[in-house]
Amino acid sequence: MRSLMSCPAPAKLNLFLHVTGRRPDGYHLLQSVFQLIDRCDTLDFTLRGDERIRRVTDVPGVPEDSDLVVRAARLLQAEVARRTGTPPPGVDIALHKVLPMGGGLGGGSSDAATTLLALNRLWHGGLSKQELMDLGLPLGADIPFFLFGETAFAEGVGEALRPVDGPDCWYVVIEPGVQVPTGDIFTSEHLTRNTAAVIISDFSRHFADQNIGLRQFGKNDLQQVASRLFPPVAQAVEWLGVHGDARMTGSGACVFCAFHGEEQADAVLDAFGATAPSTWKGWKAKALRRHPMEMFQSESCEA
Incomplete structure (x- = not known):
């Protein structure tokens, strides 16, 4: 090969x-x-x-x-x-x-x-x-x-x-038109560094609770800092938050929200195209349980 x-x-x-x-x-x-x-x-x-x-x-x-x-x-x-x-x-x-x-x-x-x-x-x-x-x-x-x-x-x-196990769902993701340097977030004096530790069963029980739906677990401690330094991040969280429980991923800048089905995600993207700033980009993605390169399956890489 x-x-x-x-x-x-x-x-x-x-x-x-x-x-x-x-x-x-x-x-x-x-x-x-x-x-x-x-x-x-x-x-x-x-x-x-x-x-x-x-x-x-x-x-x-x-x-x-x-x-x-x-x-x-x-x-x-x-x-x-x-x-x-x-x-x-x-x-x-x-x-x-x-x-x-x-x-x-x-x-x-x-x-x-x-x-x-x-x-x-x-x-x-x-x-x-x-x-x-x-x-x-x-x-x-x-x-x-x-x-x-x-x-x-x-x-x-x-x-x-x-x-x-994570939720089996679709996500709408917004790119708010800025790049967030990770170092700027982790060196900020405003970063909270003492959030109480959780255990894995806390997360599992959260999504096993049928009354919770797709409401997010915990928080993203980096979001407050990124929103302060890069206002488009805060604006994207606010816009997407109208449609569900939105938050930033990683150290930013992308913001996401979970939906049960693809049709719901498509409806949000229709609204996005009509009302979101032109500097933003929005798209949908499906949750994956496993990496597509696992075991080098034939559909993952063409030799």
Whole structure:
């Protein structure tokens, strides 16, 4: 096999995000539930005749050498070479971006995770899921989740993951026309860092309660800070909140709301097209239980 084409890198939503403390090294302690959705970037991988790792598509604002996709590929290439004594061949990587940068959807981390999954197969690397998660963690705290590959209750800096059932629903997501730098949020003096810890059964009981419907669990501690620094985030929460329980995902800027069916999501998007600011973008996505790259199913990657 010399190539893998149209490999999906799905987005994620943080169904809640609590900051429960801070480590001595400055990293924040978090609790969250990560939910995969079916809106994806896609990547193509073609092996080369030399050992070079190249990104063959342009990503505005992201130099090739700093792209998580390229860094992940080089890291795995070095690890496979260490294990086998022979560097695997280089690869041309075409990255087709759909997910916005600075949106809180985990696009860059998801791209890196898909890169590790695809190249581990193309290079016959033989690394286990856990080994890939350990390899990816230094590049980004969200990468292990995308390799974990299912709805997860996350703790620590986001790397301690346990499977959990999430709602089976549709989401409307708004991109409010701004990029939110994660560092600006976590360094803010206004960030709450002492939210009481919850346990996984608290989240599970919440969605098992038939009287709750799709009302969200907990909160996003980062939302207040992002809304203060980037008013379009607050405006998007207010607009979407007319239709349901809306909140921001990750450190922003995207805002989402859950709906039982696709028709409800479509109705909200009809209203969006009529009344939302022209600088915003809105779309729908279905909750995913598992990562579409799981077990390299034939519909996930065309060899």
